[in-house]
Amino acid sequence: MQQTDSDMSAPVPERRRPLSPHLSIYKMSRYSLLSSFTNRAAGAALSVGLILLVYWLLASSSGARAYARAARVLSSLPLKIVYALLLTAFAYHLVAGIRHLIWDTGRGLERAQSQRSAWLVLAVALLLAVIACGYVFILRAHAS
């Protein structure tokens, strides 16, 4: 048994196994390689959005006065900037997520295809974000 323990702590010998390519090997110069990180960052931003959503729901459930108090915080200028970012992150994460789901069916995995779809995702996401933000911050803001 003692033998087994010392065996466990012995340094792992070098094995010629294929290892997953480490991040430092990749060239991040092309946008298509950056799109994975962008999608992750957008997802992380939306996770923060979940906190805001729950806060808003809790305020709505706690009566008119609690809602009015929360609404003052939620409609402040810094949070309006956050909403613009969240809308953009949502648009990007949605479109990039659909790209991932298409990849999962085995389609669009060729290098040229994935480089093209990376730009397509960015373009469609930005278009959706501009439409949504334009609606909220220009059309709606002037209507009310």
Add this chain to the structure above:
Amino acid sequence: MNEEGRTPEDEGRTLEERFDERSSRTPGRQLESWRSPLGRVRGQGSAKEGVAHWWVQRLTSVALIPLGCWFVVSLLALPALDYATVSDWMGNAWTAVLMILFVLVTARHSQLGVQVIIEDYVHESGMKTLSLALSSFAHVLFAAAGVLAVLRITLRSVS
């Protein structure tokens, strides 16, 4: 061990010698443990759940395409975001059901996503475990709070 498994160093060795060498942790040393290779990996191998994370991430993302679009579009379509309008909107049974689903599925999807981020960027083992635990707790908290809130709003409007 079949003949294909032979390497040049194996020439002139008995089958037992080759087996002992390969089953010990360090090549070149004799068998140091009486545990068989099978015994050593037992309890550490596949629990047939290797793809669970991947699969749930896909399921939730598919569900979030309609749910997320519904949430954003209907929120933007609301005539105002005052208390009365929001209460009225969430008093509707379908709104409440979809909102509860949206909160639950988003919380699960987010938890899986944040888990991967922590696993990739937090390297110190203790810190990693702590962050993963805190993230899980936080996500369960958000899910519970969100569901309770929607129920409170929608049930209030029934009476």
